[in-house]
Amino acid sequence: MVNNSYQPATVLLYDPDPALRHNTRSALLNIGFGDVVAIQEFNEFIEKTSTKDFDLVLADSRAVDGDPVEAVRKIRRHVIGKNPFVNVIVSLWNTTPETVTNAINSGADDVISRPMSRTHILERVGRLVRARKPFIVTPDYLGPDRRQVPRGYPQGSAMVVPNSLQAKIENRPEFAATPEAIQAAMNAVNDRKISIFTEQLIRLSSAILLLSDANDGQGDRENVIQALRQINDRLSARIKGTALTPVLSLCEGLNDLLDNIGKSGKILEEQEQELLKQIPYAIHKGCKEVQQSASLAFDIRDLSLELQSHRTLSRSSV
Template identity: 25%
Template structure:
């Protein structure tokens, strides 16, 4: 193993924690270690320095490190959403542990920690890193139980995350190969995330249509108005992850859903029945697209169907 070449950034506000981690890592054979106690150093590390492992404190006076981890995982910060990241804390409250889990961090270290414990956690990250789960709300290690029946519990939605720390320590992948692996996996994950958004859009449309039917196209329950607002927000978010060229069908359908939903929100209880029907047809078209290898012919068919509504 070639631990000396692994680039590790320790960004922790507490001096004692920072220095202890450095000393323990040196004992384990890691020598390329960068220390900082400043919150802004997280952004610089991710976007410019590109470490192989990032160890972050959970307490900074001027920012939330766990939100930064989530931003990395969701692709909003840096170019590697799979960057190995550990958090460390002196006060592992239940609220903090939940935030760490939801952020997508690989692990949570508790201070004070021993040399043996740190070595064990690093070895796990190198040799047995958890597969990544990706939904519209989360990207990171899959920590669900084996018998989980929650949304997206099927194994085919899990990804082997390119592991920069393993590649550096094991020397089993070049930097060029790592970048290619990151690009491939990001593309695959974005495709699944787009599918997840489309399914959520259909779910909201079904609830909205049921609400309209129950109200007899009259005054709606407050929940329906909330569903409309959620549909508007979800569709906007979907358009941020859908590639207009490679996912032209999804992009067209989302853009049309956005237009129709905005009209329904504006209309309030004075709805146009035609707009409601168009929304339902768009949802049906999305369901067809989800089950079909959508090409230009499918795109034309869906557009024609919607235009005749």
């Protein structure tokens, strides 16, 4: 039975199999969707995803010339497409644990095994309309929160994101994926990632301090230094060109400090230990307060001057 409330919503369907694609498109139209764009070629799927607006993406995981699951991951990261929060269902023929986990970790809203019936599709779509899971943000994941019992993240870490499917089907404009709503949600995602990265800087720098006194911990210390550098680089890329750009001087100073520590391979000097405590904390605090606190700007400037002094001394001793 056709549900007329689905009429305003649009679907992008990708399936390389002509017969199955036709059947799935017919099922979606019978449910009530007014516009179902069915794609056979993976490159065209990417082109449509990148240039058009859809309320639901239903993609088969199979492709001869690409990886649809990786494409979903890029949608969530806002690498392709206009709306990283678009509803996404991935269909799978191969349901091994590894394949299912990979699809889930892409950030897809739902994963459905093939073959799938009209009833299955209607049930999954209805769930996205009535009870879409809130999204969580981690260093490498943006997507629905599938935790049964929240662990490892603050209770308030989940966020409700724009849901154009619900906005159109239930006539709820407050959930519409307008450019303004998408930008506001992406700003929140960016803030949470920055917070995660700065907290990781503090934890990893503390680990380096603990390992600096261990006689047999040089290899472990080098691994932690490398991990700290990677997080620092990711943070720098995320804040560059934003209101947090003044913090970049501290990130650069931290990389210089890590260079010196890594080259020496010795027990840290007192000044190095102090800087390794201060810089990550200042980065963390600066990212939270630099726009609100003029006094903090002076704190950052003073620490930057200390870093410059440390760089000069380090270079002169080489």
